[in-house]
Amino acid sequence: MYDYLIVGAGLFGSVFAYEAKKRGKKCLVIDKRNHIAGNIYTENIEGINVHQYGAHIFHTNNKKIWDYVNQFTEFNRYTNSPVANYKGKLYNLPFNMNTFHKLWGVVTPDEAKRKIEEQRKASGIRHPKNLEEQAISLVGTDIYEKLIKGYTEKQWGRSAKDLPAFIIKRLPVRFTFDNNYFNDRYQGIPINGYTEIIDKMLAGIDVELNCDFFQNRDRLEGLAKKIVFTGMIDQYYYYKFGPLEYRSLKFETKVLEDTSNYQGNAVVNYTDRETPFTRIIEHKHFEFGNQEKTIITKEYPAEWKTGDEPYYPINDEHNTQTYKKYKELAEQEKDVIFGGRLARYQYYDMHQVIGAALVAVEKEFNPSNS
Structure with a gap:
């Protein structure tokens, strides 16, 4: 018998498991994938830490969160400065004086x-x-046509005219020559990759990989007093109110044996509509690598269907109303804690996931303080 069955070995589940273990609780962490760390999983391939599920740059203004994650690893000084490629012409992001001059x-x-x-x-x-x-109405026609329209339509798989206005509530426009994408005080990449963080969090905790909660639900639910669930909330409730919608991603990764520097930057966005992928990631640049070879990943947005990996919730009016119904059910649960992007149907940055997990821990173990 475990105190907690934690469904998902990603950031939320791992933080909760780590904190529960510190409090003397016994946890079983399961994941349907063959590895821990969820979407922040990095794999060392020929000396380069490859972000297997897209670029992840840690950034936060919250010193408490920064100090928390730094207990598990050392971060480098990486600054996110993506470049946009529009039909062969390069522009700095976010929109700043370098962009406007070009x-x-x-x-x-x-x-x-x-x-x-x-x-x-x-x-x-x-x-x-x-x-x-x-x-x-925010940035004018030139920036929209060259740097927003094509990328956004690829990302969402729909015409920008058919997407709700609230998706772009604001756009970062900077009237300085500053290419740092984030305004946060703390930013960097773990020197040994993100997987090391989760590995340390889960040290001494029972972990079962290649374990699909829904294929083993009866057995698993009987193993613990409580469940921490980080999967799809609609699936947990057997799609009672209908499925929630997502966008998915496909990744095409290549080792370039004869190239030491493919694009000169970690992330280059392709903002024209004709290029089928949204960006190319060159992983070595996250860590200032000087290897004689390089590894790149092309990222292709895709329509999500059952069985695909869900990445981005489609927070339009229909899905928001559907999620509210599932949320009402979740709030009535006494022995199930829902957390993470899939269970909360919200796109989280990493620091937000850690923050939400720590709030859940506080609520669970110190209810009088929460």
């Missing part, structure tokens, strides 16, 4: 602001009804 030849922030304002006014959009109109 687009229009402007030199001063006032010139850039005037250019954007001119395009906003020319669009005539006052009350944006969809994502396209929302984006143009």
Whole structure:
């Protein structure tokens, strides 16, 4: 008998298991994949730590979260400075003075602001009804057409005119020559990869891989007093209110034996509609690698269907209302704790997952303080 059955060996489940063990609780962690660490799993391939499920850059303004994760690993000083490739021309992201100079030849922030304002006014959009109109009303037509439209339509698999405006509530526009994508105080990549963090969290805890909760539900539910569930909440309730929708991703990874530096940057986004992938990741640049070879991953967005890996929740009105019904059921559970992006139907950054897991721990073990 275990105190907790933790479904999912990703960040939320592993933080909870680590904290529960510290409090003398016995946990069993299961995962349907053949490895721990969920989507932050990194695999060392020929001396390069490969982010197997897309680029993960840790960033936070919360010193408590930063200190917490640093107890498990040492971080390097990596700064996320992605580049956009639009039909062979390169632009800095997020949108900043380097971007505006490349687009229009402007030199001063006032010139850039005037250019954007001119395009906003020319669009005539006052009350944006969809994502396209929302984006143009924020940054003008040039930035939208070259750096937003194609990438967004590939990401969501829909025309920007058919996507709700709230998806882009705001866009990072910076009138400085600063290519740092995040504004957070703390940022970096674990020197030995993310898997090491989860490995240390789960040290001394029973872990069962290649174990699908839903194929072994009766046996597993009888093993513990409580369940921490990080899988799909609609699946947990047998799709009672219908399935929630997601976008999925496909990854194409190649080792380039004869190339030491493929693109000169860790992340290059391809923002035209014709290129089928959204970005190319060159993993060695996350860690300032100088190996004689390199490894790249092309990332292709895909429609999600049952059996695929769900990555991005589609938080439109229909799905939001459906999730609320599942959430109401979850809130009535006394012996099940739901956490993580799939159980909460929300896209989380890593620091947010850790924060949410620590809140769940506090609520579970110190209810009077929560």
